[in-house]
Amino acid sequence: MPPDAAFITTLRSQARGVQPRTVALRRALHRHPELGLDLPRTRDAVVAALADLPLQVHLGRSVSSVVAVLEGERPGPTVLLRGDMDALPLEEDTGLPFASRIEGAMHACGHDTHVAMLASAARVLAARRHDLAGRVLFMFQPGEEGFHGARHMIDEGLLDRTGPAGRPDAAYALHISATLPAGEVHVRPGPVMAAADTVRVTVSGRGGHASAPHDALDPLPAAAAMVGALQTAVTRRVSAHQPVVVTISRIVAGTTNNIIPETAFMEGTVRTLSEATRATVHEEIRRVCRHTAMAHGCTAEVHIEQGYPVTVNDSDAAVRLGHLADAVVGPDRVVTMESPIMGAEDFSYVLSEVPGALAFLGGCPPDVHPGAAPPNHSNRVVFDEDAMADGVAVYAGLALDALS
Template identity: 60%
Template sequence: MRASIEYMTGPTELPSLPDARLAGLLEEARALQPRTVALRRELHQHPELGLTLPRTQEAVVAELEGLPLEITRGTTTTSVTAVLRGGKPGPAVLLRGDMDALPLTEDTGVEFASDVPGVMHACGHDTHVAMLASAARLLSSHVEELAGSVVFMFQPGEEGHHGARHMIHEGVLDAAGTRVERALALHVHANLPSGLVTTRTGPVMAAADTFDIRVVGSGGHASMPYNAVDPIPAAAELVGALQTMVTRRIDVFDPAVVSVTRIAAGTTSNVIPESAELSGTIRTMSARTRALVHEELPKVCENVGAAHGCQVLTDIEPGYPPTVNSPEQAARVLQLAAEVLGADNVEPMPAPIMGAEDFSYVLQRVPGAFAFLGTCPSGTDPAQAAANHSNRVHYDEAALANGVAMYAAFALDALRG
């Protein structure tokens, strides 16, 4: 049994959180399970990519019909913002579910597999939408207990399209008429035991930037390299030089990952090409280390290129910033999970994940938490389960009730009367 949370200062026992409003939330969520699963499967069978998800938007609006919600559709994306106003005035809390799929061909064999060639919900966003919609239904039955408003953020374009930023620019953080004061996003994880909730204080996911490097030399005959300026040795040396930069310039306690993932040069065996190209990703956990890598990477490239007589052009494309949890809100999520789901369904994250998430834009502006919900299928070793972004990934739908209950608990706790 995991009855404590280990922080940097050591283990701290979970406090007792007696709250009559939280009792029974899991059973209420389980009662909604048929609706949750039906919506999840509808979305899974008809996935959509990017910022334009018209069918998904219509399915969400239809599922929310009849609830006491103020619903707004996005203008720059097919987002849905729904506001539930409590029985008493008070602050606003935000709950997010992302909606877009991935460009993968599904190979799961489930009866509700994707009908769209080359598109699949391989990161569980269909489950996020379904959990959030059922949480809206559950909280609507508790509206008189809410001292404030709940903003439900149904977001397109998480998979690299900055959908959260679009919704922020359209005013989702002020949709209730008052600035959101707390925020929560849950993300399913196929390699965690089903029903388990885990998160951590501080950085939980990394910033993700991309780089493109062009090494320019002078082409010639491969039998006479002294008459050319060969860009390939320079490109090859850059791979090692960038790794050395990380190990010698970056604090190991504020880490960075620089991975070269593509090298391209040449057309045939007896020609030295004029140029070579490298591309890759940069992952960092803080703004300070991110800025340092952005500064150092071009310097390394230019100087290695100069040593080989080549010109090097470097471009860094910023992606999502680090996802950083509020210490208070992350701790509160773990405490709520222990009370609502039981202590066996709570575990603190030992370390951040180097993946990236655009809920980071919300957490830059609002204290909140990003947490994972385990969904490993029954009878499968979590370490061996197909992972998120695999075209064979399966999610245990029984865990979705835990997510619905957690969303509801977070809102009820934040909006105590």
Template identity: 65%
Template sequence: MTNQAPTASPLAGDPRFSGLLDAAHALQPKTVALRRQLHQHPEQGLELPLTQAAVLSALEGLDLRVHTGQKVGSVIGVLEGARPGPTVLLRGDMDALPLQEDTGLAFASQTEGTMHACGHDTHVAMLASAARLLAERRDQLAGTVVFMFQPGEEGHYGAKFMLDEGLLDVADRPVDKALALHITSKETSGVLRSRPGPIMASANSFTIRITGKGGHASNPSDAVDPVVAAAAMVGALQTVVTRRISVFEPTVLTIARISAGTTSNIIPETAELEGTLRTLSEASRATMLAEIPRVCAQIAAAHGCTTTFEVDAGYPVTVNDDEVADRVHDIARATLGSMHVNPMTNPLMGAEDWSYVLQRVPGAMAFLGACPPGVDPDEAAPNHSNRVHFDESALPHGVSTYAAFALDMLR
């Protein structure tokens, strides 16, 4: 990771941010209690009844209009400021992963095969406490805050479902700016990081099925071997990346699964390749999605085989608005202190369905470090690991950043 010298914020001393971090620390018992409740009872996918109920309970008593999803287990809270003005959207995703937890935490998952291994439990808890902070400061808001508690981020297109159900229309005015925070164990606890432009990649999964002619392994000339064709495709697809995509357009193509055959003395009739494609531009994505089936079909033909190609729709590139991303850094410097802001040099090749929101609204995603105490961030178990653990002392930094963003945009 790249560390940059601290930069002073032009918002330093702004009274709107005074005391926000202290107020977030005062809410830490509530934040931690909600986080641990969710961590012990994780749920996957688009329907999260226990999680939804916990969020509704956390928002109870606040001066919010609350909506729940029609087709998905979402929650939307709407806070009207004391005066009319723009609309700001803040997101926390809620779903967990299909993983057996092995952290040894006292509040580890009690649900077999399901774990909050990407920190979405922390996102929900931080956003709920930010809603409380902002409800207490309603008289400082000229506009509306929309709190988006989203299911189904982990490959289930939850953000897209919420957009289709009218997420951007719940306030009297269209959403003007948006922010999502994402926790990470691979950064120093309490440090916020973002960048202008692409911050996360697009993602497509694909399957290539090669069909030949089965036969005895001792007599390959009497068969048409799809395994040989599949092996040739693996190397050729890497050449497509280096020869069809500019070196200045990061692209990752990984064949992660090869499947063929049943035993050592049979040439199978079919073979299958499964992989993922990650890009940081829609142009590179389109080029690769056209080239992969073309190259594989030609290689198959050269080996006397045929192919089929299937691809999922996949999440788009997550692209931060330049001005909003820079403003998030300034807000965080003013709220957390310059030592807790470290702008990202490079994007990540992971993917996010927050990308769908950023296609419609100028906004940003930022990462919040939560490396456990005494652990080198480079050695920490990463997000999506069965052993990942997040430092809860970072949570007030996320709570206050969410609140400060809304106060700044609705000043």
């Protein structure tokens, strides 16, 4: 049932009221990005932003995480809200007055906005603590960009912070996107982001003089054949109704023009949307690479490193998020995604334990067409800060709606 108009008007007003704080925190984080699991400056900035609020704050032991708990005035369920904190290894080229001051690091995926929105949502919810029957768990997470930060937090007891009340009953996250119109919310039930695995193949032959390839076993033709064979295997061994991406993005071999190397190394990524398809594709990669190598008289060692699992939105939670967003940003700005995104997200670890949903918040800058905007992970990406007020309202609204 959609929230009433007075509830939404007040919520939006409160989100706009804290916008100066939201922007200030976002810019402070943007100037000083940190990478990976150890984010001491970012952690301290979050703790300072929450210091005057009635929250129980817990710091991570092995990683720079922050978990804050807001207890309502009456018993009830628990809602988890996530904001990831880490940056990317990029040299910023935006020209913004608050651009990164750290060489080789940039908040190119918008995690600085996520942290700022979540901290301001905590402020809005703390002011309405009397409306809460239950509690809100604020998850400020390091290491989303390939470091399994959410898994580290779960291992440290994230989902058991609420004591006798048990685990969270619902979990939500927003992810800003520079290529979606500002303020739009995009969500879908079911798989929303892919599993991401890394494949590494070492092809071994026998080196020799490049003028006499018949006296050697050249691993390069075998490696080249594998690239094409893998694409064929995907189309012939996996149903067309099961999206799969296999991309070999790196091949390294040889030292100069007149030497046939002994080995060739290939590396790439595998993206799938179900665990069954994931297992099938892994088996095919191993089979294709080993037998293609044999056909060329070579051998192949195949290593597949499992990354994040599939991010699966609970159907009811996705619908609930969509209804709340309808009320907050307007139904004309809420989009049901037709297809999942083949990128990966470690909020998948939380959603494999707790029913919930991840949605995308549009952050395309004004006067820029979304199709022409530099995307997330670009060193030129820019986000519309006005969209953060919508994100704060959606975050806070999800908790209020569930705990009223």
